[in-house]
Amino acid sequence: MRKYVGIIKSGFKVAIAYRFEFFVTLITAPISLIVFYFLWKSIFEYTGVGILQGFTFTEMVSYYLLNLVVGFFTWSRIERWMEEDIRYGHMIKDLLKPVNYFFQAFYFELGLSALGIVVQAIPFFIIGLVFFDLVMASWINIAFFVVSLLLAHILYFLISYIIGLTAFWFQRIEGLSRAKKPIIHFLSGGLIPLTFMPLMFQDISKFLPFQYIRFIPISFYLGKYELNSMFTLLAIQVIWVLLLYTLAHVMWNNAFKKFAGAGA
Amino acid sequence: MKRNFKLLWKSWALEISSHMAYKTNFAIKMLAFIIMDMIGPLVALLIYKNTAGIPGWTFEEFILFTGTLTLVFGFGHAAVIMMPARIIDDVRQGHFDKHLLRPFKSLTYFLFSSPDIDGVAEITVGLILVSWAFVKLGLTVFSWNFLIYIFLIIIGFIFQYAVMIMISALAFLFVKSWALFDVFFTLTNFARYPLTVYGGGITFFLTFMFPIAISASYPADALLNGISGFGILKIVLPVFLFLFVSVWFWNMAMKKYSSAGG
Amino acid sequence: MAIIKIKNLRKVYKTHKREAGLFNAVKSLFVRHYETKHALKGISFEVQKGEIVGFIGPNGAGKSTTIKVISGVLFPTEGEVNVLGFTPWKDRVKYVENIGVVFGQKPQLVWDLPPIDSYHLNKDIYGIPEKVFNKRLNYMIKLLDIGDFIKTPARDLSLGERMKCKLVAAMLHNPKLVFLDEPTIGLDVIAKDKLRDFIKDTNKRYGTTFIITTHDMQDIERLCKRIIIINHGEIVYDGNLKHIKSKALSSKVLDVKLLESKDHFKLKGCRVLKVGKYGMKIKVDTNVTSIKKVMDYLVDNYDFADLTISDPPIEEIIKKIYEK
Numbered sequence: 001m002r003k004y005v006g007i008i009k010s011g012f013k014v015a016i017a018y019r020f021e022f023f024v025t026l027i028t029a030p031i032s033l034i035v036f037y038f039l040w041k042s043i044f045e046y047t048g049v050g051i052l053q054g055f056t057f058t059e060m061v062s063y064y065l066l067n068l069v070v071g072f073f074t075w076s077r078i079e080r081w082m083e084e085d086i087r088y089g090h091m092i093k094d095l096l097k098p099v100n101y102f103f104q105a106f107y108f109e110l111g112l113s114a115l116g117i118v119v120q121a122i123p124f125f126i127i128g129l130v131f132f133d134l135v136m137a138s139w140i141n142i143a144f145f146v147v148s149l150l151l152a153h154i155l156y157f158l159i160s161y162i163i164g165l166t167a168f169w170f171q172r173i174e175g176l177s178r179a180k181k182p183i184i185h186f187l188s189g190g191l192i193p194l195t196f197m198p199l200m201f202q203d204i205s206k207f208l209p210f211q212y213i214r215f216i217p218i219s220f221y222l223g224k225y226e227l228n229s230m231f232t233l234l235a236i237q238v239i240w241v242l243l244l245y246t247l248a249h250v251m252w253n254n255a256f257k258k259f260a261g262a263g264a
Numbered sequence: 265m266k267r268n269f270k271l272l273w274k275s276w277a278l279e280i281s282s283h284m285a286y287k288t289n290f291a292i293k294m295l296a297f298i299i300m301d302m303i304g305p306l307v308a309l310l311i312y313k314n315t316a317g318i319p320g321w322t323f324e325e326f327i328l329f330t331g332t333l334t335l336v337f338g339f340g341h342a343a344v345i346m347m348p349a350r351i352i353d354d355v356r357q358g359h360f361d362k363h364l365l366r367p368f369k370s371l372t373y374f375l376f377s378s379p380d381i382d383g384v385a386e387i388t389v390g391l392i393l394v395s396w397a398f399v400k401l402g403l404t405v406f407s408w409n410f411l412i413y414i415f416l417i418i419i420g421f422i423f424q425y426a427v428m429i430m431i432s433a434l435a436f437l438f439v440k441s442w443a444l445f446d447v448f449f450t451l452t453n454f455a456r457y458p459l460t461v462y463g464g465g466i467t468f469f470l471t472f473m474f475p476i477a478i479s480a481s482y483p484a485d486a487l488l489n490g491i492s493g494f495g496i497l498k499i500v501l502p503v504f505l506f507l508f509v510s511v512w513f514w515n516m517a518m519k520k521y522s523s524a525g526g
Numbered sequence: 527m528a529i530i531k532i533k534n535l536r537k538v539y540k541t542h543k544r545e546a547g548l549f550n551a552v553k554s555l556f557v558r559h560y561e562t563k564h565a566l567k568g569i570s571f572e573v574q575k576g577e578i579v580g581f582i583g584p585n586g587a588g589k590s591t592t593i594k595v596i597s598g599v600l601f602p603t604e605g606e607v608n609v610l611g612f613t614p615w616k617d618r619v620k621y622v623e624n625i626g627v628v629f630g631q632k633p634q635l636v637w638d639l640p641p642i643d644s645y646h647l648n649k650d651i652y653g654i655p656e657k658v659f660n661k662r663l664n665y666m667i668k669l670l671d672i673g674d675f676i677k678t679p680a681r682d683l684s685l686g687e688r689m690k691c692k693l694v695a696a697m698l699h700n701p702k703l704v705f706l707d708e709p710t711i712g713l714d715v716i717a718k719d720k721l722r723d724f725i726k727d728t729n730k731r732y733g734t735t736f737i738i739t740t741h742d743m744q745d746i747e748r749l750c751k752r753i754i755i756i757n758h759g760e761i762v763y764d765g766n767l768k769h770i771k772s773k774a775l776s777s778k779v780l781d782v783k784l785l786e787s788k789d790h791f792k793l794k795g796c797r798v799l800k801v802g803k804y805g806m807k808i809k810v811d812t813n814v815t816s817i818k819k820v821m822d823y824l825v826d827n828y829d830f831a832d833l834t835i836s837d838p839p840i841e842e843i844i845k846k847i848y849e850k
Contacts, residue, residue, distance in 0.1 A: 032453050046317065197310065
């Protein structure tokens with residue numbers, strides 16, 4: 001673990017070097033919140049009901065606010081770094097180092113995320129509590145929220161990492177990488193709560209990894225589930241982490257066998 | 265002028281042939297953009313299925329709105345979005361000089377040499393959505409309103425160009441960073457829904473200060489409900505004002521770059 | 527006929543700096559230090575049509591600032607510049623049609639495409655007529671021997687191949703004046719030779735004027751009759767290459783790898799720069815003693831494995847000139 005501290009630090013330094021971007025996000029992130037606020041305000045007024053698909057207007061605002069907070073944990077651009085590493089042959093070179101590429105990548109982005117979590121996620125959470133009627137959840141819901149959020153972070157990273165590994169076969173993966181973000185965003189409930197989806201989709205969604213990235217953690221916080229269901233959902237989330245980790249491992253070994261010898 | 269169009273033509277030829285080198289990636293990328301651009305209408309569908317919808321717009325009308333937006337952003341994407349991207353990258357790596365060694369005025373050069381094939385996917389989706397709405401709403405192209413609609417779409421593109429000039433210029437003046445790019449894309453979020461969603465303050469901001477409502481709200485509204493001469497003037501003038509300020513900033517940025525050397 | 531006339535050119539910059547380390551990275555969030563730098567302190571020179579001028583000096587001496595001003599991408603703080611009848615930074619758009627610039631370490635070709643596509647782009651940008659374009663391209667392809675790879679994507683070319691292709695791109699429009707910034711950096715000996723022959727031939731055939739910045743003494747010796755040495759933003763030498771060589775290169779450096787450890791090396795006109803257990807570095811003043819004498823002495827008294835003789839590095843020559 002100790003050798004990875006340096007990697008976390010270097011990720012943090014990169015984040016500092018891009019400090020302007022971080023400050024700018026403080027201004028830009030609330031804009032999408034403002035857009036959603038007005039959109040749902042007008043829809044609620046126009047429809048003339050108090051609850052839409054299980055959400056009151058206040059809950060809806062909380063949903064998008066938590067969505068914003070969760071977003072600082074669930075992101076990754078590791079596939080772009082990997083694409084370059086693979087293309088220029090750094091990946092194979094890294095195999096000779098005594099550090100594991102997977103953990104190196106993971107900790108690097110963890111370092112990058114650290115600044116965002118401190119200067120963005122936490123402040124927004126507090127802003128939500130003070131200005132947007134965000135209700136302080138019960139400690140048990142918060143506990144589930146936090147655990148689920150950390151797992152969501154790992155899930156998102158794993159999906160990106162697997163996309164990154166496909167660069168061994170495809171060389172260029174710009175297309176996949178571009179498609180990743182909006183598709184996950186939509187399927188995870190980043191644009192609209194999943195309760196608005198057709199029932200059939202909601203059923204399928206339980207067995208896909210995506211809703212565990214945003215919708216489930218947020219719903220835990222908002223207390224949308226009984227304790228029993230929460231345990232079940234968390235278990236499924238853990239299973240997905242293990243499944244994707246195994247998949248990444250298998251892909252890595254295959255790629256290594258296939259390309260290391262060829263000097264890729 | 266002939267040379268400018270030659271530059272535009274050649275730049276597109278180069279853009280297309282460089283994508284042909286990685287055909288699979290290209291196909292996936294185009295598909296990705298089409299999916300991305302379909303997500304907006306999909307969310308709209310979910311909203312209209314579950315609620316009374318967005319005030320003042322039926323679902324078909326909203327698709328016309330979204331289609332127009334995708335079209336205008338698509339034009340911007342295809343023609344000018346690469347401008348700040350190239351500039352920021354090159355300034356960061358110290359390669360910007362090579363552009364100044366081209367025998368063109370800097371803005372002209374970038375306007376005619378920044379194609380991005382990704383925009384074509386967006387334009388395609390935009391055209392499909394608009395056409396679908398045209399059929400559903402029984403609109404016709406043989407009308408005065410349609411001419412105004414086209415005119416406003418062109419103005420919408422000009423605004424895209426102005427914003428790209430502004431981002432590029434500010435990137436030169438203050439930070440060699442992508443941050444301003446993000447600011448722009450976040451501000452475009454306002455344009456994703458019609459002005460009827462917002463209150464007066466934001467409508468004012470989106471019409472006069474950062475006139476991005478020209479991208480879809482105004483053209484779609486003009487097509488559906490007509491617009492007065494004064495109405496056109498009111499929404500077109502701010503765009504040209506914005507363009508004017510952007511060009512002024514750009515010239516200032518070039519002056520600063522040329523005296524500091526990046 | 528002078529095609530470049532520069533009088534009292536001055537340039538002052540402001541830069542900010544940041545120290546390494548995590549603490550300083552955090553600190554730079556809040557505080558930034560600026561400093562003023564005098565890049566050019568009033569330089570003047572002229573270049574005649576058809577000259578090949580070597581423009582040399584250590585890193586940060588003001589070479590690239592000068593080149594940037596003369597090529598029109600940088601405003602000077604003060605001074606007069608007239609190139610081909612233009613004031614470069616004022617008449618940039620028209621002026622740059624007449625010049626060609628090659629940066630050794632910067633990409634100038636479209637990365638994913640073969641150079642030939644970049645050439646066709648340049649053809650349209652500079653409005654080169656089809657016939658002229660073909661004739662010039664064929665001439666350059668032949669001379670540089672690049673016919674085999676102008677249809678290979680630039681990213682797949684070797685450094686030397688890419689350099690040659692860049693040179694062609696910069697010269698298709700037959701510029702009267704060409705700036706070459708480190709044209710041979712990182713190239714192998716054969717590629718360097720090809721490049722130098724090309725420059726010489728073009729200079730003769732078309733009367734093209736070249737200004738070359740380089741750290742490679744071989745480039746200078748093979749190509750330039752005249753050199754301008756710049757240091758700390760001032761011209762410290764402007765003149766004949768032969769002259770400077772006889773003046774400054776009055777010493778050689780001998781690197782000897784010994785098979786046995788032995789102490790004290792003593793010979794008139796020699797100075798031991800560095801001595802280790804199995805090797806030493808000796809500087810020989812060729813005005814006092816000849817290299818042959820030193821060699822004889824070494825053969826007689828030492829058992830050595832290897833011996834290299836080299837000119838003192840360019841920085842040292844410049845230092846010497848600067849000290850005068």
